[in-house]
Amino acid sequence: MAKIQLSNISHSYNPNELSPTYALNPFSMTWENGKRYAILGPSGCGKTTMLNIVSGLVKPTKGKILFDDIDVTNLITEQRNIAQVFQFPVIYNTMTVYDNLAFPLKCRNFSKEKIDERVNSVSDTLKLSSFLNYPARKLTADQKQLISLGRGLVREDVAGVLMDEPLTVIDPDLKFRLRRSLKEINEQYKTTLVYVTHDQNEAMTFADNIIVMDQGEIVQVGLPKDLFERPKTTFVGYFIGSPAMNLFETEIVSSNEVNIGSIKIKTNTDLSKVKNKNIKLGIRSEFIDIADNQSNNTIKVKINRIEDFGNFKLLTSTIQNKMIKSKIDREKPISEGEVNLYIPPEKCCVYVDEKLI
Amino acid sequence: MEKFYTILKYTFITLWTVFIVAPFLWAVSTSFKDFQSVNSKVTYIPWLDFEPTLEGWRVLVKSPARGGVDIVEPYFNSIFVTCTASLISIVLGTLAAYALSRFTFKAGFVRNNDITFFFISQRIMPPIVLSIPFFIFLSTIGLLDSLLGLVVVYIVLLMPIAVWIMVDFFNRVPKELDETALIDGCNPYQAFYKVVLPNSIPGLIVAGMFCIIFGWIDFFFAFILTFTEVQLLPVKVVALNSSITPWWSLSASALVSVAPLIIVAFVVERYLSKGNLSGALK
Numbered sequence A: 001m002a003k004i005q006l007s008n009i010s011h012s013y014n015p016n017e018l019s020p021t022y023a024l025n026p027f028s029m030t031w032e033n034g035k036r037y038a039i040l041g042p043s044g045c046g047k048t049t050m051l052n053i054v055s056g057l058v059k060p061t062k063g064k065i066l067f068d069d070i071d072v073t074n075l076i077t078e079q080r081n082i083a084q085v086f087q088f089p090v091i092y093n094t095m096t097v098y099d100n101l102a103f104p105l106k107c108r109n110f111s112k113e114k115i116d117e118r119v120n121s122v123s124d125t126l127k128l129s130s131f132l133n134y135p136a137r138k139l140t141a142d143q144k145q146l147i148s149l150g151r152g153l154v155r156e157d158v159a160g161v162l163m164d165e166p167l168t169v170i171d172p173d174l175k176f177r178l179r180r181s182l183k184e185i186n187e188q189y190k191t192t193l194v195y196v197t198h199d200q201n202e203a204m205t206f207a208d209n210i211i212v213m214d215q216g217e218i219v220q221v222g223l224p225k226d227l228f229e230r231p232k233t234t235f236v237g238y239f240i241g242s243p244a245m246n247l248f249e250t251e252i253v254s255s256n257e258v259n260i261g262s263i264k265i266k267t268n269t270d271l272s273k274v275k276n277k278n279i280k281l282g283i284r285s286e287f288i289d290i291a292d293n294q295s296n297n298t299i300k301v302k303i304n305r306i307e308d309f310g311n312f313k314l315l316t317s318t319i320q321n322k323m324i325k326s327k328i329d330r331e332k333p334i335s336e337g338e339v340n341l342y343i344p345p346e347k348c349c350v351y352v353d354e355k356l357i
Numbered sequence B: 001m002e003k004f005y006t007i008l009k010y011t012f013i014t015l016w017t018v019f020i021v022a023p024f025l026w027a028v029s030t031s032f033k034d035f036q037s038v039n040s041k042v043t044y045i046p047w048l049d050f051e052p053t054l055e056g057w058r059v060l061v062k063s064p065a066r067g068g069v070d071i072v073e074p075y076f077n078s079i080f081v082t083c084t085a086s087l088i089s090i091v092l093g094t095l096a097a098y099a100l101s102r103f104t105f106k107a108g109f110v111r112n113n114d115i116t117f118f119f120i121s122q123r124i125m126p127p128i129v130l131s132i133p134f135f136i137f138l139s140t141i142g143l144l145d146s147l148l149g150l151v152v153v154y155i156v157l158l159m160p161i162a163v164w165i166m167v168d169f170f171n172r173v174p175k176e177l178d179e180t181a182l183i184d185g186c187n188p189y190q191a192f193y194k195v196v197l198p199n200s201i202p203g204l205i206v207a208g209m210f211c212i213i214f215g216w217i218d219f220f221f222a223f224i225l226t227f228t229e230v231q232l233l234p235v236k237v238v239a240l241n242s243s244i245t246p247w248w249s250l251s252a253s254a255l256v257s258v259a260p261l262i263i264v265a266f267v268v269e270r271y272l273s274k275g276n277l278s279g280a281l282k
Helices: A047-055 A097-107 A112-125 A141-153 A172-189 A200-206 A224-229 A234-239 B002-031 B035-039 B055-061 B072-102 B112-124 B127-141 B147-172 B175-183 B188-199 B201-217 B220-224 B233-239 B247-272
Strands: A004-012 A022-031 A036-040 A062-067 A083-085 A161-164 A193-197 A209-214 A217-222 A246-250 A252-254 A257-260 A263-266 A279-283 A298-308 A312-319 A322-329 A338-342 A349-352
Touching (some): A036 A200, A083 A141, A097 A141, A312 A338, B127 B220, B220 B233
Antiparallel strands (some): A004 A022, A279 A349
């Protein structure tokens, strides 16, 4: 277990070209010992590159990697003592399940007793005990992925366990159970876990801290609650949450008011110093509610569609040709045609040049 | 319509089988004939059409002094040269192929694909082009007309086959397998021989089979690079011919020559199936 620091890291796969493109733009970050992190972002945003840099499979173009304040940038993967689980199962086809799980320990010359103990412990956690003597190639895809996961967890002394969308091929029920097991392992052994995913629910339910990435940039690091309620960029607002955050192009009308068309919306943000023209108002569909009457911060919208999701209704409506989505308590009656929606000022996010102010 | 295709399919398979098997049956039948049975009239079935004799087979193991041709020594020479050259080609070829598959080489305009093509081009080139260079080379290092000289030449001929097959095979083995081994604590060499190589056994067997076949059947270099000290099987079989063609002993020697390849084919047949070749790592 170790504190992992990424100091001013950047990476390009074509650094020698005249105008290199960067898979990762310069950033610094610290992963504290024993914590759970999720790296969240769309495909191709640099998540896997970041993991490969930490594990040593890729050497960063610039910057340093430190494990417990020791510079490991120039150490090869074998010397870093880190575990990594890939998106698709990678197993040693010619070995049994036991030998697969024992392999990382054998490579590091652990005693037979210790290997037995660790393999049995991990196989119990992953429900692989009854398959230990099976040839690994004969298992199903999700069982193979459990082996990959097991090889990552079998060493207690690793600096961290890096997981690159490890549960993609696992069925939903097992996925839920495994996430819980990973949390338990983290709590029991204080293993630093880093979990790459593009599934926000996975990230939200798994991690202490979420790192949101886009186009090689780290756009926000924070607790799930912060990311949800106060997304730092419109991208985070759009990417996190389902449905995505409602975003309206707007103009400032007073020190704390913006407009949606001709309607003034009050916010809790001080807008007095904002000079820029590229302004957006963001509001989560979860925070919008039906208003009993037209008062402050209510907007009259035309209902387009009501979808019943069982635990809530998703109301899709328009106001002056702008679409707005809101999650409404399914017990709440919704009248036909038009309805008043209340937008709470404290939940409004104002973005200037796509960034939260 | 489906029945028509079935009939067509089985007709084709039957014709193909006859096409492949008939020469063997003819050779088996002929190998048990004598001069009279071959030259008098068309005969096929032993005991009914002709009286079988082992003379065609006996001649192969008799020394020339006793009226035979003795293919035993050339036979073992061929086994030694083919197996040694194939083994060395597989070892070197596999290492080269792994490097070409996993690392990026740049030297001027030369890239990995160019290097791979360079290896393959050694097989594309007509053998006659290489004959004089090989002759001068072996003559210079004193290995002309020797088993070792033939091994050296055959390595040059067989290694491209090993490289070609193994590059393709390693390209289909996901890089993540090597990376996982590195993460699990192997150094790059251990990752290769502990993890990648055991997973590449089907490819190694197929490459080995092709090396053995091409080494075993080579006549050209065995003929021009040997004289009196060393002879390989193909040269000896051809040397059996004389003014009166001894079809019986030629047939027997042909069958004996082909036998190892048939055995190799049966052993490795399962590895030629797509499933085994694909590696099935994911």
